[in-house]
Amino acid sequence: MMRCLLALFALASPCSTLLADEVTDTRARQRLEKPEGRALETYSPQPGVPLHDAVKQEQQRKSSVTVDLKKALKPFESPESDSIVPQVQGSQVTLADMRQRALQNNLQIKVAKMDPELAKQSLREEQAKFDQVIFAYAKYAEKDTPAMAGDKVILKSDNALLNGELAKLNLDAQKKEYWDVEAGVKVPLRTGGTVTLSAPLENRQSLGKFASDQYRSALRFSFSQPLLRNAGQQANEASIRVAELDRDSVQLKTRLQTIRIVATVDKAYWELYEAWAALDVRKNQFEYASQNLAMVKRRVQEGLTAAVEVNRAQIGVADRMEALIVAETNLKLAQRQLQFLLNDLPDDQAGQSPWVPMTAPNLVRFEFDRAHLIRDALDSRIELLDQELKLSADLIQIDYLQNQTLPLFTLDYQYGALSGSGERFGDIGQDLFGGRYRDWSVGLKFEMPVSNEARKAKLDRAVAQRMQRLTTKTLQTLTVKREIHDTLDKVEQNWQRIIAARQQVLVAGINYEAELKQFNEGLRTMTEVLETLTRLGEAQLKEIRAISDYQVSLVDMAYATGTVLGHGQISLQ
Numbered sequence: 001m002m003r004c005l006l007a008l009f010a011l012a013s014p015c016s017t018l019l020a021d022e023v024t025d026t027r028a029r030q031r032l033e034k035p036e037g038r039a040l041e042t043y044s045p046q047p048g049v050p051l052h053d054a055v056k057q058e059q060q061r062k063s064s065v066t067v068d069l070k071k072a073l074k075p076f077e078s079p080e081s082d083s084i085v086p087q088v089q090g091s092q093v094t095l096a097d098m099r100q101r102a103l104q105n106n107l108q109i110k111v112a113k114m115d116p117e118l119a120k121q122s123l124r125e126e127q128a129k130f131d132q133v134i135f136a137y138a139k140y141a142e143k144d145t146p147a148m149a150g151d152k153v154i155l156k157s158d159n160a161l162l163n164g165e166l167a168k169l170n171l172d173a174q175k176k177e178y179w180d181v182e183a184g185v186k187v188p189l190r191t192g193g194t195v196t197l198s199a200p201l202e203n204r205q206s207l208g209k210f211a212s213d214q215y216r217s218a219l220r221f222s223f224s225q226p227l228l229r230n231a232g233q234q235a236n237e238a239s240i241r242v243a244e245l246d247r248d249s250v251q252l253k254t255r256l257q258t259i260r261i262v263a264t265v266d267k268a269y270w271e272l273y274e275a276w277a278a279l280d281v282r283k284n285q286f287e288y289a290s291q292n293l294a295m296v297k298r299r300v301q302e303g304l305t306a307a308v309e310v311n312r313a314q315i316g317v318a319d320r321m322e323a324l325i326v327a328e329t330n331l332k333l334a335q336r337q338l339q340f341l342l343n344d345l346p347d348d349q350a351g352q353s354p355w356v357p358m359t360a361p362n363l364v365r366f367e368f369d370r371a372h373l374i375r376d377a378l379d380s381r382i383e384l385l386d387q388e389l390k391l392s393a394d395l396i397q398i399d400y401l402q403n404q405t406l407p408l409f410t411l412d413y414q415y416g417a418l419s420g421s422g423e424r425f426g427d428i429g430q431d432l433f434g435g436r437y438r439d440w441s442v443g444l445k446f447e448m449p450v451s452n453e454a455r456k457a458k459l460d461r462a463v464a465q466r467m468q469r470l471t472t473k474t475l476q477t478l479t480v481k482r483e484i485h486d487t488l489d490k491v492e493q494n495w496q497r498i499i500a501a502r503q504q505v506l507v508a509g510i511n512y513e514a515e516l517k518q519f520n521e522g523l524r525t526m527t528e529v530l531e532t533l534t535r536l537g538e539a540q541l542k543e544i545r546a547i548s549d550y551q552v553s554l555v556d557m558a559y560a561t562g563t564v565l566g567h568g569q570i571s572l573q
Helices: 002-010 014-032 051-061 096-106 107-130 238-301 309-343 368-381 381-402 453-520 527-560
Strands: 091-093 135-144 148-154 166-171 176-186 194-207 211-226 355-357 408-416 435-447
Touching: 051 453, 096 107, 096 238, 107 166, 107 238, 238 309, 238 355, 238 381, 309 355, 309 527, 368 381, 368 453, 381 453, 453 527
Parallel strands: 091 355
Antiparallel strands: 135 176, 148 166, 176 194, 194 211, 211 408, 408 435
């Protein structure tokens, strides 16, 4: 039963097959012409809410937490402003610059860009199968044969004296020279047939007692056309159409590789941003601890604080020095990872200036329309489009293999217009167009394997492969939907993390100031002050990681729809 169903599927109407192929090819080509940028505003029915306003809304909703924004510690006083960009000396880089350099220098993209050219040449090779062929043939031969006894024959003649006589034919010693020349053109037809036009010319010269010298020419036409197997334009152009689909598929895969690299560069850029921000926090922590140590030493000298507080303050400075060293190393690693993706790793990095990210994070919250995103993802995901191209190629292959199961039945026709034999070169071509001498033939050729199992097995395998690919496409569609929902949930989660971390930073800053004030009044120890300072630093690091993760989740969301984030930043040309 299953085999019958597969056979019925394979014997689907050619018209419906061609229509499906045209629709799929049109969708794929339209996708190739689409821009790669993805604007977040497209999927948000409401305007974006900046972080500053979102924090205020969160504060109004959570009235139990009272925060003064003016007392927020730098550089996180206003995360949605330019103050979040590191203010240090170095090579300033933007996200657009990194993308452009990646497209120009990334080795994986350079390798992938060669694939469309290879596919283009393969298509040219298939298209050349119908090229006309001009041919020419020339041969010269010379024979010098000795006398040779021949056969016995009985003569039949109108002459009564010769009729019925027994004779013996002997070949006399003779020398023969002859040359043949033929030129023409062979035209392969898209219907599977072949047309050949040629003009042969020959000379026969015999030297000896009965010498002769003759010239003869002709015009020949031949036509051969399969009537079943290999017949028809659809069967003979199948390889060209498959090559065209392969070319489009390679272009889609090259675009996918480019988008993947750009998304990876975006993530590496935000990791560099996170490393810079973390280093800034560690520096602030070290400076605050150093200021506390200086203050404790002064208070000890004045007799206001016990000497043991100096040791506690020194321990705090040492701890933050270690964290600062680790942050500096993480910054180097993040920059090196970005340089690796850009194929820009110098041999000596000692004197190289650091890269300072200048593109500020997009700290705006959007209410995304999930249904809209899923529709665009199903229309734009390159994996799905590539699967559709393969399904179209499968249909073409099934039609072709179905044709190959037919018997080989060929019509052959030949016609030749001959000239009379002349004894001079100038006599060639005489009576050539008069139709006086001619020869023609017509024939049929039939051939069919007894079981034909080999071709039937290929057809069944192609049908099974298409069924497998249809199931794979269904699975990919479900995967795309899941990825869209997952990325949107992560976007929302990371936004809430930013707001929560912002609240924690502000409260931790107020708490640190309160603990420091109580230390000056002798109500707290330096250990307790350093603990609140540590909590402040950890809260700031949480906010940094949340901001970085939010940007990465936006990149993942765009990638899940088959595009990249932003306008006009990506071009494969």
